[in-house]
Amino acid sequence: LEQLKFAFMLFRQYDRSIDTSEIHAELVERMREELDYRREAAHMALFRGLLADQPTVHVPEVVPELSTGRLLTMGWVDGVPVKSLADADPEQRNRVAVNMFRAWYAPFYRHGIIHGDPHLGNYSVRPDGSVNLLDFGCVRVFPPRFVKGVIDLYHALRDDNPDLAVHAYETWGFTGLDRGVIDILNQWASFLYEPLTDDRVRRISETGSPAYGATVAAKVHKELKDAGGVRPPREFVLMDRAAIGLGSVFLHLGAKANWHRLFHELIDGFDADVVAERQTAALKSCGIEPAA
Numbered sequence: 001l002e003q004l005k006f007a008f009m010l011f012r013q014y015d016r017s018i019d020t021s022e023i024h025a026e027l028v029e030r031m032r033e034e035l036d037y038r039r040e041a042a043h044m045a046l047f048r049g050l051l052a053d054q055p056t057v058h059v060p061e062v063v064p065e066l067s068t069g070r071l072l073t074m075g076w077v078d079g080v081p082v083k084s085l086a087d088a089d090p091e092q093r094n095r096v097a098v099n100m101f102r103a104w105y106a107p108f109y110r111h112g113i114i115h116g117d118p119h120l121g122n123y124s125v126r127p128d129g130s131v132n133l134l135d136f137g138c139v140r141v142f143p144p145r146f147v148k149g150v151i152d153l154y155h156a157l158r159d160d161n162p163d164l165a166v167h168a169y170e171t172w173g174f175t176g177l178d179r180g181v182i183d184i185l186n187q188w189a190s191f192l193y194e195p196l197t198d199d200r201v202r203r204i205s206e207t208g209s210p211a212y213g214a215t216v217a218a219k220v221h222k223e224l225k226d227a228g229g230v231r232p233p234r235e236f237v238l239m240d241r242a243a244i245g246l247g248s249v250f251l252h253l254g255a256k257a258n259w260h261r262l263f264h265e266l267i268d269g270f271d272a273d274v275v276a277e278r279q280t281a282a283l284k285s286c287g288i289e290p291a292a
Helices: 002-012 021-034 037-050 090-111 144-159 162-172 179-197 211-226 236-253 259-267 272-286
Strands: 113-115 123-125 131-133 139-141
Touching (some): 037 272, 090 113, 090 131, 090 236, 090 259, 113 236, 144 259, 179 211
């Protein structure tokens, strides 16, 4: 909810004359999907395929003969809540965090698809540290060009390349940007990407406090308001929410990993055309319409 509030701040509080129809359409579309259990069953089948090569991530099976548009029945998976690992051995917590990282990022960078609700209640942990991924009501399919824009922004921040940053934001769908607004947006982007640019074992946030993210968001909010505001694309809402939600899980675990190398395992050799082919095939196999 807090991340959705931040997205609404970006849209509304700088200039109330801004047309918010796109953000409204995005949330309405996702909410309607949340209420369609047949679609959620298709999402579960989709993610079982997307994560088939990840032996440390498990997705329950749907029981179709006991499921309808209003009732979803699935197989049982054993596991304990992530919160119960707060005092677990650090190596176990690190292992769980790495498995959760792959559970979320592998589908995005390989197929342009995310599980849009990565909060603590949607994971459980098996004794071997592998994770169960639950609740597929909120799934977002992105055009492969958007995924490339996410990677381009990473390279822009890493290499201090402002022209590439502009290109990346425009690929996402931001419009009417000037250098001042880009610099402000980069503060938020740097906060999100910073652990991915740092090639060493570390916590996801060196401050160790979720409050730091709120501080950065508030600073960005004020500076954007002073600059006249910005109009993010509808895709920004769940992407930002999911990234922050997953980071908060890693903070809760107190996990350490080389996030940079985990990230590069997924993005090295990225090809948007290959992602488009994979995405189309995966969606078609589950009867889901591809992204526009």
